Amino acid sequence: MNEPFDLIQTARLTEKSTLLSEKHNQYVFRVSPRANKMQIKHAIETLFKKTVLTVNTCNYAGKKKRDKRHAGGYGRRAHWKKAIVTLKEGDKIEFA
Amino acid sequence: MNVEVENLPNCMTTLRVEVPPDRVSKTWEEIAGDYGRHARIPGYRPGKAPRGIVEKKFQKQIREEVKKKLLSESCREAISSKKLKVLSVSDVEDFEIGEDKSMRFTATLITAPEFELPDYKNIPLKPMPADVSDEQVSGFIENLRDRFASFNDIPDGELKTDLFAVIDFDGKIDGKPAAETLPKRGRHLSEGENFWLRMSPDAFLPGFCEKLLGAKVGDTRSFQIDLPADFPIKELAGMKIDYEVAVRGVKEKVLPELNEEFVARFLPSGGGVDAFRADVRKRIESEKLSEIEDDKRAQIMSALLEKVECELPPDMVRGETRRTLADLVRENQSRGVPDETLRESQEELLAAATRSARDKLKGGFILNRIAEQEKIAVGKEEFDRHMALLARRSGMTTEKLWRELENHNGLGRVEEEILNAKVLDFLTSGATVQPDSQPGKSPTDL
Numbered sequence: 078m079n080e081p082f083d084l085i086q087t088a089r090l091t092e093k094s095t096l097l098s099e100k101h102n103q104y105v106f107r108v109s110p111r112a113n114k115m116q117i118k119h120a121i122e123t124l125f126k127k128t129v130l131t132v133n134t135c136n137y138a139g140k141k142k143r144d145k146r147h148a149g150g151y152g153r154r155a156h157w158k159k160a161i162v163t164l165k166e167g168d169k170i171e172f173a
Numbered sequence: 174m175n176v177e178v179e180n181l182p183n184c185m186t187t188l189r190v191e192v193p194p195d196r197v198s199k200t201w202e203e204i205a206g207d208y209g210r211h212a213r214i215p216g217y218r219p220g221k222a223p224r225g226i227v228e229k230k231f232q233k234q235i236r237e238e239v240k241k242k243l244l245s246e247s248c249r250e251a252i253s254s255k256k257l258k259v260l261s262v263s264d265v266e267d268f269e270i271g272e273d274k275s276m277r278f279t280a281t282l283i284t285a286p287e288f289e290l291p292d293y294k295n296i297p298l299k300p301m302p303a304d305v306s307d308e309q310v311s312g313f314i315e316n317l318r319d320r321f322a323s324f325n326d327i328p329d330g331e332l333k334t335d336l337f338a339v340i341d342f343d344g345k346i347d348g349k350p351a352a353e354t355l356p357k358r359g360r361h362l363s364e365g366e367n368f369w370l371r372m373s374p375d376a377f378l379p380g381f382c383e384k385l386l387g388a389k390v391g392d393t394r395s396f397q398i399d400l401p402a403d404f405p406i407k408e409l410a411g412m413k414i415d416y417e418v419a420v421r422g423v424k425e426k427v428l429p430e431l432n433e434e435f436v437a438r439f440l441p442s443g444g445g446v447d448a449f450r451a452d453v454r455k456r457i458e459s460e461k462l463s464e465i466e467d468d469k470r471a472q473i474m475s476a477l478l479e480k481v482e483c484e485l486p487p488d489m490v491r492g493e494t495r496r497t498l499a500d501l502v503r504e505n506q507s508r509g510v511p512d513e514t515l516r517e518s519q520e521e522l523l524a525a526a527t528r529s530a531r532d533k534l535k536g537g538f539i540l541n542r543i544a545e546q547e548k549i550a551v552g553k554e555e556f557d558r559h560m561a562l563l564a565r566r567s568g569m570t571t572e573k574l575w576r577e578l579e580n581h582n583g584l585g586r587v588e589e590e591i592l593n594a595k596v597l598d599f600l601t602s603g604a605t606v607q608p609d610s611q612p613g614k615s616p617t618d619l
Contacts, residue, residue, distance in 0.1 A: 171225075172226070
């Protein structure tokens, strides 16, 4: 379960992530909530063959959603983790 | 832009075009930019997505649009740079946009045939007499009288030549009803009721009328008819048919007298027989004048067709033949020719349609070349006037006719018709009628 493909779920391609990649050489990924920064760094270096300088993470709580199948009438979207990975200068990841 | 032209037989030309990368890139950028401005991609506001992502997501669509735009543009440019007279684009193949963004394709074109224009000015024409003789006037009036003839019964009369017999007839071959033996084309000879027969040697079957001479109303006659070896319906040639014929009536054809009363039917303004004769003469004269004009055009066309030899595009010949054949079949059907007869003579019909289609296409190309040479063109006003005339003839509004022709790609055809008529007018005005030569054929003989 700690394989790079399990830890790194998707690259987040948004206006904000594009801006970060253009200005600060930072790339944004959605990662497994169980992954720690060391694991994320190792996974990115293995998958993309680039050198990672720093990893910043933030945990997001899944949104509360109305769902009558659950007790109390509410369910939840999955909690998730975002990783902002800074690469060494000159390293680039092409998503397009 | 690199263009290679290869001329093939049958008016076909292959065009190999290579569009330089900078032009393809420019067009690609334009179209991708347009997509980028409107694309809705999750994670981005419309128009804010990076070009790379837009191009990746809409690569197929952008490629198609670039192809469509550059194909028509570069094809048009290549044709005009090589001064080709293109009738239509038959096929586009081997299209590719390379890694270096250069574009290549091969287009197969149908081009107008190349030929030397013959001397089309002063085409000598055979004259056609324009004067109307007294015999022609009398013949016209006699025809009218014949059309308005009445048939009087002669109850006690004997059948004589030029009288009319009303008969019932029943034919048998070897004792069996003729209908069982005769082929479908000859069924009408097997039996008939209240059949009107003009007593003349060449009416109905050879020798049939002679056998009835002298018969009276109520008489019954039995006789055998030997159909000759050269009988027009081949399957019946040499057959012997036994007929039993009952005479129901003897009638005499009575022509109306040429008097004021008869003449008043056609000349409501009055004036009597002499005025009628003058009116008929005028009518024949005006018909003759238009016949002469048609004859001149036909002579000019046949002279031009004779002088020009050229290849014709097979696809166009096929299409035109199909249209002409359909017209021929429709015309024959409206004249009452049975479908079976048409099927039997389909080879002759097809040959006639092909000949006529080839002449029509070739004639069109020649007239077009003359129009180019003489700078004859169809103006907008002329076109509108002709459309209004066509609309009036077909009983619809000009707008509706316009719409219908547009839907069936017929506007070009109308324009071509007007242009051809103008060129023919030009040629007719320049043609010289040779007074000493033999009279030309009338258009109906051509």
